[in-house]
Amino acid sequence: MITIAVCALIIIIGIIITYCYSIFYDVPFVPTPKPIVRRILKMAELKPDELLYDLGSGDGRVLIMATREFEAKCIGIELNLFRYALSNWRIKRMGLANQIKVIRSSFFEADLSQADVVFMYLLPSINEKLKPKLINELKKGARVITFSYIMNGWKADKFDDELKVYRYKI
Numbered sequence: 001m002i003t004i005a006v007c008a009l010i011i012i013i014g015i016i017i018t019y020c021y022s023i024f025y026d027v028p029f030v031p032t033p034k035p036i037v038r039r040i041l042k043m044a045e046l047k048p049d050e051l052l053y054d055l056g057s058g059d060g061r062v063l064i065m066a067t068r069e070f071e072a073k074c075i076g077i078e079l080n081l082f083r084y085a086l087s088n089w090r091i092k093r094m095g096l097a098n099q100i101k102v103i104r105s106s107f108f109e110a111d112l113s114q115a116d117v118v119f120m121y122l123l124p125s126i127n128e129k130l131k132p133k134l135i136n137e138l139k140k141g142a143r144v145i146t147f148s149y150i151m152n153g154w155k156a157d158k159f160d161d162e163l164k165v166y167r168y169k170i
């Protein structure tokens with residue numbers, strides 16, 4: 001009984017520490033609701049074996065749905081140690097480790113040159129900072145999908161203003 005209580009306490013303290021630590025990250029963790037993830041992936045026209053990147057992949061929900069429902073390959077970039085470890089654990093448990101890789105790093109350091117689709121649920125200032133990287137690294141025809149915030153100055157070729165989902169083609 002005491003062992004369970006101690007384990008629970010350690011987990012709770014770990015979660016609190018990682019949440020406090022998140023304040024110093026570029027973007028806080030707010031997961032995209034799953035029905036919207038599905039809409040996003042449909043709007044991306046994600047095809048089997050295409051490579052999707054989720055910049056700031058959180059609990060891995062976008063990667064998991066993209067693999068299970070769209071048969072894509074996925075790379076998640078996540079800086080937060082707790083969410084990196086949790087998403088990796090979920091992916092392994094679901095038997096998806098061959099199709100999904102989560103990298104613990106900043107998305108500013110990621111190599112995006114192989115991506116077919118890049119998903120971003122970030123902040124306007126971070127979208128702005130990522131623009132030169134996306135333009136320089138992404139191949140022609142790659143799609144960038146943003147949720148909640150637009151890419152200022154870019155023309156979306158598809159969008160859903162109600163859900164705040166925007167797709168841009170490079």
Ligand SMILES: C[S@@+](CC[C@H](N)C(=O)[O-])C[C@H]1O[C@@H](n2cnc3c(N)ncnc32)[C@H](O)[C@@H]1O
Nearest residue numbers: 026027029030031032056058079080106107121
């Ligand atoms: C708004 S959440 C989006 C989570 C997930 N993509 C989704 O849509 O459900 C943003 C995520 O970005 C992560 N993050 C913040 N700054 C980061 C950085 N510089 N590099 C990588 N990940 C970062 C946060 O830890 C958080 O999990």
